[in-house]
Amino acid sequence: MMEKYEAKMCPHCEQEMVLEVASYPMGSALMKNRFHVDIYRCPSCQRVKLFAAKSQLVTCPVCGTTHHINEGCIVCALNGAYTTDKR
Ligand SMILES: [Zn+2]
Ligand SMILES: [Zn+2]
Numbered sequence: 001m002m003e004k005y006e007a008k009m010c011p012h013c014e015q016e017m018v019l020e021v022a023s024y025p026m027g028s029a030l031m032k033n034r035f036h037v038d039i040y041r042c043p044s045c046q047r048v049k050l051f052a053a054k055s056q057l058v059t060c061p062v063c064g065t066t067h068h069i070n071e072g073c074i075v076c077a078l079n080g081a082y083t084t085d086k087r
Contacts, residue, residue, distance in 0.1 A: 008051065010042035017042045023053040035071050 008017040017040035026035040036053035051057075052068040059066050060073040067073050 008040045008049065010045065010047060010049070012047060013042060013044045015042055015044045017049060020048065035068060035074075 008019075009015065010017050019038060020041045021039040023036045024039055026037055037050040038053045039048055039050055041048045051066065052071075057066050058069045060076060063073065063075045063079075065073050065075045
């Protein structure tokens with residue numbers, strides 16, 4: 001890979017993950033604010049990890065998922081589908 005990008009390390013095998021798909025648009029095309037992610041894959045364990053493609057990232061204090069600051073936590077959003085909780 002000759003392209004410059006931030007090295008993403010696999011948290012499981014501490015190996016550098018390779019960029020599979022850059023700026024993949026998540027969600028429906030009807031959504032105004034689409035969530036773009038870079039999809040990285042670990043060549044060792046084949047795990048994939050998503051990183052928000054643009055600028056500001058925050059780490060969810062609840063589940064530790066990294067997501068865009070303008071977007072809700074995907075994991076917690078899914079959890080919220082099962083539990084009617086605080087907003
Ligand atoms: Zn791995
Ligand atoms: Zn979360």
